[in-house]
Amino acid sequence: MSKNININVHHLTRVEGHGNIVVNITDGTIEKCQWQVPEAPRFFEAMVRGRRYDDIQTIVSRICGICSISHSLVATRAVEDALKLEVTEQTDLVRHLLHYSEQLQSHVLHVGYLVAPDLFGEKSVVPLVPKAPDAVKTIIKAHRVANQMSALLGGRITHPVTLTPGGMTRVPSTEELKALKKELEAIVPDLVTICQVVLSVAGGLPNFTRDTEYVSLWQTHPRHKGTLSDYTFYHGDIISTDSKGTVVPISKWESVANEYVSPQSTAKWTKWHRDSYAAGALARFNNQAEKLSPLGKKVAEMFGLKKGCCNPYFNSVAQLAECAHVVEASLEIIDKLLTKGTKFEKVKVTPRAGRGHAGIEAPRGILFHSYEFDKNGNCVWGNCCIPTNQNHANIQLDFDKLVPKYMDEGEDALRQKMEMLVRSYDPCISCSTHYLDIEFVR
Amino acid sequence: MSKPRVAIFDFACCEGCQLQIVNLEEEIIDLIGVVDVVEWREAMSEQSHEYDIAIIEGSITRPEDEHRLQIIRSRAKVLIALGACAAIGGVNKMKNNFDFNEVKRCVYGKDAEMPHLATTTTRAVHEVVPVDFTIPGCPINGEEFARVVRELLLGKTPTIPDYPVCVECKAKENVCRYEYGEICLGPIIRAGCGAPCPTAGWRCFGCRGFVDNPNVDAAKEVMEKYKLTVDDLKQKMVLFNSK
Numbered sequence: 001m002s003k004n005i006n007i008n009v010h011h012l013t014r015v016e017g018h019g020n021i022v023v024n025i026t027d028g029t030i031e032k033c034q035w036q037v038p039e040a041p042r043f044f045e046a047m048v049r050g051r052r053y054d055d056i057q058t059i060v061s062r063i064c065g066i067c068s069i070s071h072s073l074v075a076t077r078a079v080e081d082a083l084k085l086e087v088t089e090q091t092d093l094v095r096h097l098l099h100y101s102e103q104l105q106s107h108v109l110h111v112g113y114l115v116a117p118d119l120f121g122e123k124s125v126v127p128l129v130p131k132a133p134d135a136v137k138t139i140i141k142a143h144r145v146a147n148q149m150s151a152l153l154g155g156r157i158t159h160p161v162t163l164t165p166g167g168m169t170r171v172p173s174t175e176e177l178k179a180l181k182k183e184l185e186a187i188v189p190d191l192v193t194i195c196q197v198v199l200s201v202a203g204g205l206p207n208f209t210r211d212t213e214y215v216s217l218w219q220t221h222p223r224h225k226g227t228l229s230d231y232t233f234y235h236g237d238i239i240s241t242d243s244k245g246t247v248v249p250i251s252k253w254e255s256v257a258n259e260y261v262s263p264q265s266t267a268k269w270t271k272w273h274r275d276s277y278a279a280g281a282l283a284r285f286n287n288q289a290e291k292l293s294p295l296g297k298k299v300a301e302m303f304g305l306k307k308g309c310c311n312p313y314f315n316s317v318a319q320l321a322e323c324a325h326v327v328e329a330s331l332e333i334i335d336k337l338l339t340k341g342t343k344f345e346k347v348k349v350t351p352r353a354g355r356g357h358a359g360i361e362a363p364r365g366i367l368f369h370s371y372e373f374d375k376n377g378n379c380v381w382g383n384c385c386i387p388t389n390q391n392h393a394n395i396q397l398d399f400d401k402l403v404p405k406y407m408d409e410g411e412d413a414l415r416q417k418m419e420m421l422v423r424s425y426d427p428c429i430s431c432s433t434h435y436l437d438i439e440f441v442r
Numbered sequence: 443m444s445k446p447r448v449a450i451f452d453f454a455c456c457e458g459c460q461l462q463i464v465n466l467e468e469e470i471i472d473l474i475g476v477v478d479v480v481e482w483r484e485a486m487s488e489q490s491h492e493y494d495i496a497i498i499e500g501s502i503t504r505p506e507d508e509h510r511l512q513i514i515r516s517r518a519k520v521l522i523a524l525g526a527c528a529a530i531g532g533v534n535k536m537k538n539n540f541d542f543n544e545v546k547r548c549v550y551g552k553d554a555e556m557p558h559l560a561t562t563t564t565r566a567v568h569e570v571v572p573v574d575f576t577i578p579g580c581p582i583n584g585e586e587f588a589r590v591v592r593e594l595l596l597g598k599t600p601t602i603p604d605y606p607v608c609v610e611c612k613a614k615e616n617v618c619r620y621e622y623g624e625i626c627l628g629p630i631i632r633a634g635c636g637a638p639c640p641t642a643g644w645r646c647f648g649c650r651g652f653v654d655n656p657n658v659d660a661a662k663e664v665m666e667k668y669k670l671t672v673d674d675l676k677q678k679m680v681l682f683n684s685k
Contacts, residue, residue, distance in 0.1 A: 261553035
């Protein structure tokens with residue numbers, strides 16, 4: 001049995017951004033066990049000041065390349081809240097589609113390119129190309145279809161250029177929507193294949209649970225009640241597995257996040273009812289699993305994922321269920337748009353002073369933006385709270401339970417489980433600043 | 443001949459340009475076949491100090507990052523700046539328009555003085571070490587990236603267009619954004635992107651940086667024609683082209 005362990009993972013790999021893992025065990029005593037976030041801070045909330053209301057989403061989209069669509073959407077909606085702008089049903093539906101494309105792209109990327117290599121015992125997806133060529137090609141195809149959907153709806157794949165406060169600068173034609181529908185219908189069997197491939201190696205997911213508070217959006221918008229978009233990524237207010245059904249309005253998000261600065265991190269940390277909470281696919285699933293689409297439910301069943309699951313490694317499984325769900329939810333919205341046809345809608349905005357808030361589910365969890373504008377529509381204040389920030393404290397508390405549980409398995413096995421744990425949260429460290437390294441100090 | 447060894451490194455950025463490499467989808471399998479990727483933290487666990495081509499994403503914002511970049515430069519035969527943050531500083535340079543202590547207080551409040559939150563002037567990669575090739579854009583255009591890599595491997599010198607976005611925008615038969623009462627940076631910004639933004643109904647906000655010799659007189663004429671001022675134009679240049 002190993003009595004001394006030193007893990008020092010500097011800039012953890014296969015995650016977005018920079019984070020470190022540091023573990024120091026001497027004579028069986030844990031002296032240090034830390035999740036550190038050394039990402040270079042970029043100060044977006046300071047930089048938006050002085051910029052006009054319609055430049056905000058262009059700037060803050062750059063908080064994150066992987067969830068740029070979520071950042072652009074939530075910023076646009078926070079600006080609309082501040083300027084008291086209402087959008088049409090068509091805008092609402094097209095934006096939903098754009099957002100679903102990002103969920104699909106990001107989840108496929110995370111499970112297929114970043115998590116799967118761990119389950120196959122490889123260091124990256126590259127060795128899987130000769131080893132499992134059909135599986136890799138299927139993953140690439142699903143990723144490509146999701147990206148083509150983003151390009152159609154957002155004007156390009158990353159950092160969309162079709163969003164403007166009050167509406168859309170471009171909407172897809174009925175022909176484009178019909179073509180998209182065909183593509184999405186065609187990848188449903190591919191998604192099932194991807195799930196089966198992951199299921200064949202899912203025994204590699206550690207059997208680790210820790211009772212956790214899960215925070216996500218809860219649908220409150222009447223338009224989407226009774227539809228597949230009732231399982232919400234977009235509208236709604238804030239709920240938690242600890243809040244006993246109480247829903248907190250988005251405008252009060254700061255009272256949920258309770259952000260604080262940790263000396264371990266350039267990203268702020270958060271806590272609500274406990275010392276930490278989790279956001280992400282598993283949080284969404286735990287709060288609203290009964291609203292998943294039929295295929296989404298089937299995928300969860302395949303893996304034995306049930307509401308109330310507190311195994312953080314199963315976040316990747318919840319992501320797979322959501323992949324199936326967002327394809328079915330997108331098809332439902334496309335049909336709705338096709339019944340009426342689409343047309344370009346002109347937007348007229350009159351600047352006014354005010355403060356606005358919005359929340360959205362980025363692929364990796366709940367995301368909040370708030371902005372205030374002067375009477376000319378120039379930004380005077382901004383505040384963003386990113387999902388990965390909201391997971392940092394929870395990752396640390398998972399570590400605190402995980403290290404004593406697995407330290408007897410030795411340094412390599414422990415390091416592997418810790419790296420996989422961080423990856424399971426699908427962290428976006430650039431988002432939260434930029435973070436991730438593991439360090440075991442001997 | 444052995445395959446050239448390629449390493450990809452990221453500094454302060456959103457990592458969206460690395461994502462465009464992944465977004466080459468099926469084509470990336472071909473690219474990986476002709477080079478030896480020895481380090482790419484976002485996608486692989488392997489690491490190496492031995493490489494021929496270093497691809498740098500992100501801006502330099504802290505002394506420790508400057509040091510890291512210098513080490514990478516000393517090891518690489520060819521260094522490529524990837525994307526707006528590396529090429530011109532991009533949105534990260536907006537910070538340079540403010541007092542840094544005030545910026546830290548704005549974001550971190552009473553904790554602003556904690557040592558790990560330190561920040562310095564944001565710089566593009568070429569402002570810290572010599573750069574051999576630059577692939578501009580926020581994000582980069584994946585096709586352009588693949589072309590540059592192919593040309594490098596064939597021993598050619600890759601070139602990036604030095605004419606304004608308006609050329610490509612007109613070829614797409616778009617109505618000029620100024621006709622919609624907007625301020626578009628197309629007349630002074632480097633093309634090569636295919637003008638996706640105006641094509642999607644949005645103005646050019648300058649993510650690829652200026653052409654080598656922007657036609658300032660023509661830009662002034664455009665501003666006059668639409669009763670706008672040079673200051674209006676500068677307000678838009680702040681986003682990606684702050685100093």
